[in-house]
Amino acid sequence: MSIKLTLANNQVLTIDQDTPLKAWKGTHDKNEETGKREFYAESILDGTLLADTELTAADLMVALQGFLSHADWFAVGPDFKQLIQTSSVVALEA
Numbered sequence: 001m002s003i004k005l006t007l008a009n010n011q012v013l014t015i016d017q018d019t020p021l022k023a024w025k026g027t028h029d030k031n032e033e034t035g036k037r038e039f040y041a042e043s044i045l046d047g048t049l050l051a052d053t054e055l056t057a058a059d060l061m062v063a064l065q066g067f068l069s070h071a072d073w074f075a076v077g078p079d080f081k082q083l084i085q086t087s088s089v090v091a092l093e094a
Helices: 057-070
Strands: 001-006 012-016 021-030 037-047 071-077 090-091
Touching: 001 057, 012 057, 021 057, 057 090
Parallel strands: none
Antiparallel strands: 001 012, 001 090, 021 037, 021 071
C-alpha cells in the first residue's frame, strides 16, 4: 500500500511502508549565560514509519497522519535533498 501526499505547490510524493524518512521538530532553549534564545531542529525520525511499530501496511495512513501532526519538517529518502514543511501537505490519498 502506498499513500500519495499532495503539497501546496501541487507536488505529489508517494510514501509506502519502506520509504526512508527523516523528520524534525523545531524547538528552542534559552541560553542561561547570555539570556538569548537558541533555535534548533530536534530529530524525531530517521527510518521508516512502520519500522519500530506493530503497525501493518494497512495502518500506513494512520501512521502518516500521526507523523505529519508531530513533525515540523520532513525529508524523503533516499537522497533527503528537499526539506518539506509539514504544513504544506494539503491532502493524503490511499
